[in-house]
Amino acid sequence: MNPYTSSGSVATMTANVSGNDNLNDLGDGPRQPGDPERYPVGAVTRRLMGYVRPHRISFVASFVSAAISVILQLYTPILIGEGIDLIVAVGQVDFDALLPLVTKLAIVVVGAAAFQWLQGYCVNRLSYETVRDMRVGASDKLSRMPLSFIDSHAHGDLMSRVVNDVDQVGDGLLQGFTQLFTGVITIVGTLAFMLSINLTMTLVVVLVTPLSIFAAGAIAKLSNKSFTAQQRIQGQLGGHIEEYVGEQKLVDAFAYGSNAQQRFDALNAELYAAGERAQFMGSLSNPGTRFINNIIYAVVAVIGCVGVITGVPAALTVGGVQIFLSYANQYTKPFNEVTNVITQIQTAYASARRMFALLDAREQEPDAADAVELATPQGEVTLEHVDFSYVPDRKLLQDICIEAKPGMRFALVGPTGCGKTTLINLLLRFYDIDAGRIMVDGRSSRDYTRASLRRAFGMVLQDTWLFEGTVADNIAYGCPGATREQVIEAAKRAHAHKFIVQLPGGYDTVIGEDGGTFSQGQKQLLCIARVMLTDPAILLLDEATSSIDTRTELQVQAAFDELMAGRTSFVVAHRLSTIRNADCILVMRDGQIIERGTHDELLAAGGFYAELYRSQFAQ
């Protein structure tokens, strides 16, 4: 029952929250990864270069060393070929030439290896450092976004932009580009080296090698089809497993295992047929290209040797044949690699677009230039004719007027979706109002800096939020400078001290993900202690006890009462005691305050509150 993410309004909210048009693009993100119109390749590249600029030394070094390394690597077969030409037969071995040649070869090889390593190192550095910068940028961006944005987007999607997409950009674009560059240099360099030796043989190699590229393409096309079929069935089987193993306890309790097994077996058999086909097709590509390469190898060998003997089509040495043989082997590889890299780069561009869409989303309006600090809040809150809606044509709050003197206790009552929680969002300026005014201590809340305004409030929500860290850190979250004594004092006042000291590590116990092993009630007590420590002037409690059992609730309630003493408070609650003790009950329905008064007054009036009270009490 989280009102912030209730599905009904969120989908529509996405479209128009406070006129922020950018949100649309993000909302469709996963299905429509970035808008190529809005982010043409050139623009994306330019922006990426912006991230690369601080690391330009690595960037330039990686390209330079890639070029040097590739050229040296390509030069190696030539030297080997020349070497072979120096050792023809008995008595025909030219040792005087062989020694410098072997030395030269060794130097070239060492150089090639060194630059290859340098290139790998630079690309790694470049890509991980850039990834880190992008990630921190994206995460900072999220902290500057209005809450409407965070509420209206799936957190999984936002996270995947910060974590996965950024990684894709790093892997795909930066590493992909260097690979692409290496590939192109290899192709060009090979051509140049071959041409420098013999034009005719070069033509032979260039003409026959596309065969292998075509073969690879044809096989890929064939196997793609069966892979799609396999993936579809794998998806179905995965769905079955996800559901039935996910509900295995239910299956056990209903002795439904054999039925579930039957369905599983049927899908499993289907997967076998599709998988076997897909795997066979897929496994053809390597032997297929290898076969074509073998044929090319034979052709080059025959033509080369004939050339050596007859001088037709080309006058060659035996070493020359060796050179062309190794080039024929090498020449096709970069082509296949380049095709792979291009798909990778395309994915990376899509990821980059998704990331930029996030970075370009409109941020929350910054504080006014002349915003003042709310230094010593008194706790006076006034709402004057406040209107608010998430979606323009669906008014959520209408004409809300509340006047709260310091120390007054308000209870908000009404059916689900009547706007109680929204009111709390507005007080903290998580959302800005459409019309009317919210005054704190006699001044519009827009006149204050957000930070100082929010410090005046203490908030406990239904969903407890603890982060990975110690108990003490969590309690001191709002008050990072707090001493241990202050933390313990707050915990005592929140009735949390007792269970904290029983923990194995006491206040230094580390809380795991999602609050670890703490019970809901204990988590709630920690959140209350956290607010106790900040000592706010105004308190907002939103259904803070709805997910704990009634006896624990009594204890938490005691902590709340302690917390509310002497503070202005707004409480969304279902407990009668809280409601009864309020100085004023605000009964809300359909975004309006329809009744207000004390419990007895409202009961006596016999209106909506009285009806609500009876219907929820009577059995």
Place this chain on the structure above:
Amino acid sequence: MIELLRRFGGKFRRYMVIGPACKLIEVIFDLLTPLVIAQMIDKGIGAHDVSAVVRYGMVLAAMAVIGISFTLVCQKMAALTSQGMGTDIRGALYQHINKLSYAELDRFGTPSLITRITNDVNQVQLAVALGVRMLIRWPFLAVGSMCAALAIDLKLGIIFLICTPAIGLVFWVVMARCIPYYKQLQAKLDRIALICREGLSGARVVRAFVREDHERERFAQAADDQANTAIAVGKLSSILNPVTFLVMNLGVCAILWVGGIQVSVGELTQGQVMAFVNYMTQTLTSIVYVANLVVVFTKASASASRINEVLNCVPGIADEGNQPVALPKPGNVASVPALSLSHASFSFGAGAANAVNDVTLELPLGKTLGIIGGTGSGKSTLVSLIPRLYDASTGSVSVMGVDVRTWPLDQLRRVVATVPQRASLVSGSIRSNLTWRDEAATDEELWVALDMAQASEFVRNKPQGLDAPVEAGGKNFSGGQRQRLTIARALVGSPQILIMDDSASALDFKTDAALRHAIRERSMRGAAKGGLPLTTVIVSQRVSTVRDADVICVLDHGSVAGLGTHDELYATCRLYREICQSQLRREELEGQRGSTAPAPTPAPASTLSPASAPTAPASICAKEGC
């Protein structure tokens, strides 16, 4: 991995021999290629014999054609073997998971089981395929090239014997140092995701406490940490390719020099030196592939051991040899208790405290047992002992007077129907979800169950009625609707005992009451028709849900804190009274006092603050309300 092969490989033994055997032929041809080229050069060029060159060219082409034909056979065998084995393993795993009891399911955890049956099986499947296809090819090519080289000339062969282990060593050292890093790297990336998730889910809290800067700093640190580790690994792993290239080509340098000497004294020919160079390249490329294979197999063997762990896990709850139990005759109802627990205890692990502690109770046929207690008091665990989802660690649990350990599980779970706490449905239709207990249930029976569960109205309003689609998890129904459907699901197939585990929590009071009324009526009608009356166990946190039960069991930390009727417990059990006071209206409590007249005990002061004390024991209970 070996264990899995032994268990599932038998059927495919023939394929696993034929496949690699065929591959061997291609490998042998690959090995022969440099020799043929050497012949081409020495015989063809040496003798200026163009026809010899063409002849050897034809040999090369023929070898390529024959090679690929055999390879195709091998690839087919690999596909048949790996997919066949994968399918068998998946089937066996699934079957075994169906046999596991709650204790084992808890131990493995659902997400882990799902990974094992999907990812891990795929991993093994891949390894088997690569094994059939490549396990012969690359090592054989590496060793074969080496042997061929040694056969040509022993002296030059020594260069091989130095270079090959050198490269192997580099691979081993680099990988052994990188692999631990990869784990760290993953953990660091997970941490980045965690902080990001926390920042999103806690956006309100972070902003309310004005800690955006702190969160930014925390994220930046984690990102920095991850980047530094990644760069450190990169430094190491980027050594591999250059070193391979280096060793390989320095080897070639040596071959040229030593080869030159050998040729000059007539020990070797030019073609043979060339063959040597080609073998060198082939060996070292093969070693790179072998290293990759090692990585795949390491991963697969981790997966295989995870799979074996499940397959070797003996289900803690088995019913082999248990004979069907004869249900008591309707006329004989009074003599047999529907349910009895005798000093039953249960703990989730050897060291853990008892989740259910020494519970003894008896429930006659047709009666209702209410179980109440706070969160974590062991209510759900206690009721899961009844259909033997867990076995009591000590003591015993009997259904219809027969120890659950002697019931056939299927029969026991048909007699005992459960409505679980979490109302979940599976994808399909309403009908397919309702017929879990009885595949052959008629529409009429389904509607009766829906009526009792107070669900017929909204089902009737669906255009497709019983055939209305249900999405995974039942997401297209509201919580209350889902809960009512799961109640109806338990009622189909006429169970003798119905367990409702806090399963009316999303229902309002009126519906809850109507439901309990319908169940009571059904029980009586069943008895009147000469069948067995329905015995009901209701777990709840609400006093109002259990107060009319024939027996109420109050649980506190797994132990029975009170056992009796509402009135008895209110008078004698402090915990029960506290629960009542936290939930019921003052007027109701006062009425209570009037009728049973126990000494009025005010709620312990410690749990109530002064502010709320005067009106404290009052609450609007319906959580779905305001």
